[in-house]
Amino acid sequence: MTLSQKHVLGLQDMSAQDMLCVLDQAQEMKEILSRPIKKVPTLRGKSVVTVFFENSTRTRISFETAAKTLSADVTGFSASTSSVQKGESLKDTILTLSAMAADVFVIRHQASGAAEFVSRYTDAHVINAGDGQHEHPTQGLLDMLTIRQHKGRIEGLTVAIVGDITHSRVARSNIWGLTRLGAKVRLVGPETLLPAEVRQLPVEVFHDLREGIRDCDVVNVLRIQLERQEAGLFPSLREYAQRFGLNSNALREARPDVLVMHPGPMNRGVEIAADVADGEFSVVEEQVSNGVAVRMALLYLLLGGSDDAVAH
Amino acid sequence: MRLLISGGRIIDPASSFDGVGDVLVEDGVIAFCGERLPEEMKSGEVRLYDASGLVVTPGLIDMHVHLREPGQEYKETLETGGMAAAAGGFTSVVPMPNTVPAVDNRATVEYVVRRAKETSPVRVWPTVAATKGNANEEMSEIADCKAAGAIAVTDDAFPLQSAEMTRRVMEYCRTFDLPLLTHCEDKSMTKGAVMNEGLSATVLGLKGMPKAAEDLQVSRNIELAQMTGCRLHILHISSRRSIQMVREAKARGVRVSCETCPQYFSLDDAICLGYNTLAKCSPPIRTRDDIEAVKEGLADATIDAIATDHAPHAAHEKECEFQTAAFGMIGLETALGLTVSKLVDTGVISLSEAVRKMSTAPAEILGLPLGRLSVQSPADITVFDPSEEWTVDPELFQSKSRNTPFAGWRLRGRAVTTIVAGRVVYGEVRSAEKTTA
Numbered sequence: 080m081t082l083s084q085k086h087v088l089g090l091q092d093m094s095a096q097d098m099l100c101v102l103d104q105a106q107e108m109k110e111i112l113s114r115p116i117k118k119v120p121t122l123r124g125k126s127v128v129t130v131f132f133e134n135s136t137r138t139r140i141s142f143e144t145a146a147k148t149l150s151a152d153v154t155g156f157s158a159s160t161s162s163v164q165k166g167e168s169l170k171d172t173i174l175t176l177s178a179m180a181a182d183v184f185v186i187r188h189q190a191s192g193a194a195e196f197v198s199r200y201t202d203a204h205v206i207n208a209g210d211g212q213h214e215h216p217t218q219g220l221l222d223m224l225t226i227r228q229h230k231g232r233i234e235g236l237t238v239a240i241v242g243d244i245t246h247s248r249v250a251r252s253n254i255w256g257l258t259r260l261g262a263k264v265r266l267v268g269p270e271t272l273l274p275a276e277v278r279q280l281p282v283e284v285f286h287d288l289r290e291g292i293r294d295c296d297v298v299n300v301l302r303i304q305l306e307r308q309e310a311g312l313f314p315s316l317r318e319y320a321q322r323f324g325l326n327s328n329a330l331r332e333a334r335p336d337v338l339v340m341h342p343g344p345m346n347r348g349v350e351i352a353a354d355v356a357d358g359e360f361s362v363v364e365e366q367v368s369n370g371v372a373v374r375m376a377l378l379y380l381l382l383g384g385s386d387d388a389v390a391h
Numbered sequence: 392m393r394l395l396i397s398g399g400r401i402i403d404p405a406s407s408f409d410g411v412g413d414v415l416v417e418d419g420v421i422a423f424c425g426e427r428l429p430e431e432m433k434s435g436e437v438r439l440y441d442a443s444g445l446v447v448t449p450g451l452i453d454m455h456v457h458l459r460e461p462g463q464e465y466k467e468t469l470e471t472g473g474m475a476a477a478a479g480g481f482t483s484v485v486p487m488p489n490t491v492p493a494v495d496n497r498a499t500v501e502y503v504v505r506r507a508k509e510t511s512p513v514r515v516w517p518t519v520a521a522t523k524g525n526a527n528e529e530m531s532e533i534a535d536c537k538a539a540g541a542i543a544v545t546d547d548a549f550p551l552q553s554a555e556m557t558r559r560v561m562e563y564c565r566t567f568d569l570p571l572l573t574h575c576e577d578k579s580m581t582k583g584a585v586m587n588e589g590l591s592a593t594v595l596g597l598k599g600m601p602k603a604a605e606d607l608q609v610s611r612n613i614e615l616a617q618m619t620g621c622r623l624h625i626l627h628i629s630s631r632r633s634i635q636m637v638r639e640a641k642a643r644g645v646r647v648s649c650e651t652c653p654q655y656f657s658l659d660d661a662i663c664l665g666y667n668t669l670a671k672c673s674p675p676i677r678t679r680d681d682i683e684a685v686k687e688g689l690a691d692a693t694i695d696a697i698a699t700d701h702a703p704h705a706a707h708e709k710e711c712e713f714q715t716a717a718f719g720m721i722g723l724e725t726a727l728g729l730t731v732s733k734l735v736d737t738g739v740i741s742l743s744e745a746v747r748k749m750s751t752a753p754a755e756i757l758g759l760p761l762g763r764l765s766v767q768s769p770a771d772i773t774v775f776d777p778s779e780e781w782t783v784d785p786e787l788f789q790s791k792s793r794n795t796p797f798a799g800w801r802l803r804g805r806a807v808t809t810i811v812a813g814r815v816v817y818g819e820v821r822s823a824e825k826t827t828a
Contacts, residue, residue, distance in 0.1 A: 190715065
């Protein structure tokens with residue numbers, strides 16, 4: 080199995096076939112992660128460079144774990160300790176790193192489009208680990224893997240995404256990925272956190288939380304950031320929690336076997352009540368472990384490791 | 392030396408002349424313009440320009456360019472910008488004052504005037520920043536700058552935010568009989584925004600500028616122009632609602648004019664997909680509906696002029712993240728082709744109307760003694776071929792910069808000869824031969 084695309088920049092441009100290929104492969108990778116010795120030689124001699132212009136502990140560790148489990152060499156580049164501080168452009172940074180013969184760049188950047196931009200200037204594969212407010216395709220894939228594990232399918236499900244849609248790359252990747260695999264997507268939030276022309280996307284829009292999650296199979300709760308309050312997009316975290324925070328009471332509106340997801344890190348008591356975060360419907364921790372599996376699958380598929388190396 | 396441009400289709404909107412005829416240039420001024428040069432004027436040595444199949448018009452005037460001198464000569468200079476203008480058929484350009492330092496005092500105006508005289512092949516008419524350093528705090532020495540050669544006041548690139556400051560600038564402009572050219576944008580609505588607000592921006596995850604940010608200031612500036620009696624000119628109008636407000640204001644007699652640019656009738660915001668920084672400009676490329684509105688406004692003369700907002704930037708200022716990229720695109724060398732291809736060939740406006748919007752109207756708005764082919768006026772003349780097909784190749788541009796989204800476009804209409812004060816500054820005199828009667 081291989082992907083039809085060289086880079087993984089977003090789910091908007093990823094075919095259903097490629098997505099399913101990643102999910103299937105990730106399923107196999109989960110098996111490796113459950114072994115007592117979590118290491119296979121598949122990507123020995125391959126180099127993965129994580130290029131993080133934005134702080135992110137969990138995504139970075141997830142990629143590093145994925146690469147190391149497959150025996151790839153991992154090098155980390157972080158903007159805070161690099162030439163970026165000296166005013167180097169993104170193009171020059173990538174040309175420099177590219178000259179060091181990386182096989183894969185994993186890039187996280189605060190600018191929308193940064194991953195695509197990087198892909199123009201390197202022969203290496205580029206995986207978007209989150210670019211501004213554009214996409215976070217590996218998050219979208221791990222969310223779909225988690226859903227599929229529990230529901231056995233994506234097609235025909237109804238998934239509500241609750242919160243700050245405007246500023247969320249997770250929401251965008253979920254919208255493209257889920258709808259392409261046949262799910263219905265609802266967006267729930269105040270108008271101030273919904274992007275322009277949102278109704279032209281393949282989604283249904285709700286302003287009322289209970290109405291929005293009614294009979295949903297999955298509720299994906301987004302992190303709300305205090306800086307949005309400071310930008311005047313909602314009056315207080317208190318009022319946000321009252322109107323859009325997912326609590327067990329509201330959750331009764333959803334299907335009895337609902338899954339509650341959150342890309343993390345969570346603000347308990349704001350967008351998600353503690354008892355929901357820790358409750359029986361929450362699959363938040365599983366999302367994290369699925370993240371490693373999905374990233375292993377992508378590295379493996381992009382670098383074309385031989386099949387028998389994954390097998391025992 | 393005399394030059395007889397003969398056999399071309401002469402379009403002189405000021406006199407409503409549109410027909411085949413002769414233009415005689417003598418000592419830098421127009422000596423004759425009409426159907427047929429009288430025999431008695433043919434005596435003496437005359438250089439003959441066979442303009443058959445070509446269009447002969449008053450020199451085009453681009454009332455909105457950025458030539459980057461002083462301060463950012465790596466992007467453009469008065470010389471290279473002037474060469475680009477000449478190559479695009481323009482005989483006059485009006486640079487905006489957002490240079491480094493800003494053109495906000497007599498010394499800088501004088502510098503621009505002098506450098507232009509030394510280096511530019513076309514006429515350069517400076518403007519002065521409305522406020523010192525474009526800081527939106529104190530008015531510039533507008534009267535002193537006028538005395539040094541500034542022909543208008545503007546807040547381009549640094550839109551006046553305070554209504555009170557705008558009112559006072561307008562009153563002061565009126566006092567010294569200068570037009571105020573305004574860049575209409577409520578900055579409180581565009582902080583961090585990099586393209587038009589809409590579906591494309593939503594998909595790209597980029598912050599959008601709502602049309603209301605433009606519309607609010609168009610509305611406010613029209614109100615203040617009516618109140619103060621200032622001559623208001625709205626730069627680069629791009630939104631349907633703004634155009635409608637100008638239409639209504641004109642109908643009730645407000646002294647307001649406006650311009651648009653080829654990018655606003657040629658592109659919609661889907662051009663930004665793929666993070667195409669070459670299409671990043673301010674105001675942003677809008678929607679298909681706005682393109683239609685711009686065309687309607689051009690057709691019913693709500694939009695008086697076509698300018699370029701020629702905004703040169705170095706390659707590295709565009710080869711970067713979209714949100715970091717500089718705003719603006721160059722336009723001097725594509726404006727005529729886009730106007731002919733997108734407006735004239737498609738029947739939106741006549742060729743004569745196009746010439747009016749690119750020459751006669753800018754001259755009238757700015758009070759320049761140009762934009763017409765009447766006898767004794769300066770011999771600023773553009774000769775162009777309205778049917779020449781060509782492919783936009785930025786590598787062949789005279790401009791120092793290459794930032795155009797139109798690379799590879801097939802266009803019709805291109806300047807053949809640009810004449811300033813009787814002197815050929817671009818192109819050649821076709822079928823040149825000396826005749827002695």
